[in-house]
Amino acid sequence: MFDDLLKRLGVEPVNPGACHERWIDHPGTEEQESINPATGRPLARVKLAGRADYDEVVDHAVAAFANWRTTPAPRRGEVVRRIGQALREHKPDLGLLITLETGKIRSEGEGEVQEMIDMCDFAVGLSRQLYGLTIASERPRHRMIEQWHPLGPIGVITAFNFPAAVWAWNAMVAAVCGDTVVWKPSPLAPLTALAVQRIVGRTAEAEGFPGVFGLCIGSTEEVGERMLTDARLPLISATGSCRMGYHVAEVVGRRLGRTILELGGNNSVIVAPSADLDMAIRGVVFAAVGTAGQRCTTARRLIVHESLHEQVIERLAKAYRSLSIGDPWQGGVLVGPLIHEQAVEAMQSALRQAEAQGGTVVCGGKRLDRPGCFIEPALVRVLRGMPIVGEETFAPILYVITYREFEEAVAIQNEVEQGLTSAIFTRDLVEAERFLSAAGSDCGIANVNIGTSGAEIGGAFGGEKATGGGREAGSDSWKAYMRRQTCTINYGDQIPLAQGVRFDV
Numbered sequence: 001m002f003d004d005l006l007k008r009l010g011v012e013p014v015n016p017g018a019c020h021e022r023w024i025d026h027p028g029t030e031e032q033e034s035i036n037p038a039t040g041r042p043l044a045r046v047k048l049a050g051r052a053d054y055d056e057v058v059d060h061a062v063a064a065f066a067n068w069r070t071t072p073a074p075r076r077g078e079v080v081r082r083i084g085q086a087l088r089e090h091k092p093d094l095g096l097l098i099t100l101e102t103g104k105i106r107s108e109g110e111g112e113v114q115e116m117i118d119m120c121d122f123a124v125g126l127s128r129q130l131y132g133l134t135i136a137s138e139r140p141r142h143r144m145i146e147q148w149h150p151l152g153p154i155g156v157i158t159a160f161n162f163p164a165a166v167w168a169w170n171a172m173v174a175a176v177c178g179d180t181v182v183w184k185p186s187p188l189a190p191l192t193a194l195a196v197q198r199i200v201g202r203t204a205e206a207e208g209f210p211g212v213f214g215l216c217i218g219s220t221e222e223v224g225e226r227m228l229t230d231a232r233l234p235l236i237s238a239t240g241s242c243r244m245g246y247h248v249a250e251v252v253g254r255r256l257g258r259t260i261l262e263l264g265g266n267n268s269v270i271v272a273p274s275a276d277l278d279m280a281i282r283g284v285v286f287a288a289v290g291t292a293g294q295r296c297t298t299a300r301r302l303i304v305h306e307s308l309h310e311q312v313i314e315r316l317a318k319a320y321r322s323l324s325i326g327d328p329w330q331g332g333v334l335v336g337p338l339i340h341e342q343a344v345e346a347m348q349s350a351l352r353q354a355e356a357q358g359g360t361v362v363c364g365g366k367r368l369d370r371p372g373c374f375i376e377p378a379l380v381r382v383l384r385g386m387p388i389v390g391e392e393t394f395a396p397i398l399y400v401i402t403y404r405e406f407e408e409a410v411a412i413q414n415e416v417e418q419g420l421t422s423a424i425f426t427r428d429l430v431e432a433e434r435f436l437s438a439a440g441s442d443c444g445i446a447n448v449n450i451g452t453s454g455a456e457i458g459g460a461f462g463g464e465k466a467t468g469g470g471r472e473a474g475s476d477s478w479k480a481y482m483r484r485q486t487c488t489i490n491y492g493d494q495i496p497l498a499q500g501v502r503f504d505v
């Protein structure tokens, strides 16, 4: 049914899984199927990269870096501009492939490609703004500057739920910074990575820079673990679960490599007494059930003032019961499938635990009687302190907790291990400011009168605590992809020492 689409994107029934300036195709290596979670049927297969393929990709990234790092940054930006153009041309096709491979609805699949395009635009501008500093020197006829140089080939590890955008957050910024990129995508979304690599690789080659973007689809052991210990990659940017992040931090840390960690979230929305409830309900429903609850920024906890509790539950339950769940490529569908059977089981197990710990399922949680990994999003009343509420179950479960005092709401918001996104619905200015203050939300992202998900390009994206502390995409996050150099230049004829130190020889 979607064969033409795959063909247009260069995806064959069996595909090579590694690419630098060209695709590496060694027959006989292990293969992996990409499964459409809405049907349970395979879309295509990929030949997984082995150790030798991995080394070949990284060797090319190292070689390409030598030329790329001395290419003027605005010229690098021009390559990224062309990539943005190519992505615009492929937006509907690539968006639909993301839908088929991850199960996110059509507008979210295309939205993900738009996010890549926005990222390209941002990076093009950035390519003329990699500013350093001039620093006043205490010594006469001396000048100090701080400048930024490319870092090297960067390893990018991505999660299944944003199989293309997260690569763009990293790769487009890294590219204008003068770094080359080696990408290990999620084993659950290899076809999206293949299609992106075809588009981007072709564009970079046409611009005269083959090998800047490399791809290596392989197992955790053969590729993932090797990236972590590979000193040729000075920076590993890893997006995924907290469990993965703890491991990455430890292994890369052992070689004193750099990491950018973008890990799990356990995000909450506070609904205060003065909230505009129409806005709050709409914001919460998108944040909690959009992408079938499979965003790192998904709202997982709703902290509602006790005076509104029953009303909010009732209105949410009504909205939940009206959600259309089904094939994500069909118009009007708002909730697609979970990514795989284990995710369905994890959701059902979490609901069982919630009930055992004293929670009550208000609505949803059932598996749909049809092929594919479809579930009804669930709304669950819980008590503060239930252990399951502290976990990120990557599925649409919204735990509802009540509060009495504002400080209590903030304390509940902050008492989990993760610190990615947070939101408050309030029309009370003082309350909003307190939420955003140093004593308010402890998350990397804090919103007022919008939900927790759906960040736009421009701001730095990332979170604190077990979310890993990494920042990507916007603001000055580019600095993580470069090395900082402090330079002191003496244009006098003396050698004065700082701090008044005398050393006369």
Ligand code: NAD
Residues within 6 Å of the ligand: 157, 158, 159, 160, 161, 162, 166, 184, 185, 186, 187, 220, 223, 224, 225, 228, 239, 240, 241, 242, 244, 247, 261, 262, 263, 264, 265, 295, 296, 297, 392, 394, 420, 462, 463, 467
């Ligand atoms: P995951 O942790 O299972 O896998 C993420 C990636 O890490 C995959 O490419 C996987 O192959 C790789 N990986 C796993 N173990 C590895 C190892 N030992 N060495 C090297 N690579 C390894 O996560 P997932 O299920 O694909 O994605 C969902 C998770 O990602 C959720 O926790 C979600 O919150 C998080 N996420 C975070 C962000 C963010 O920006 N903070 C964005 C998207 C997803």
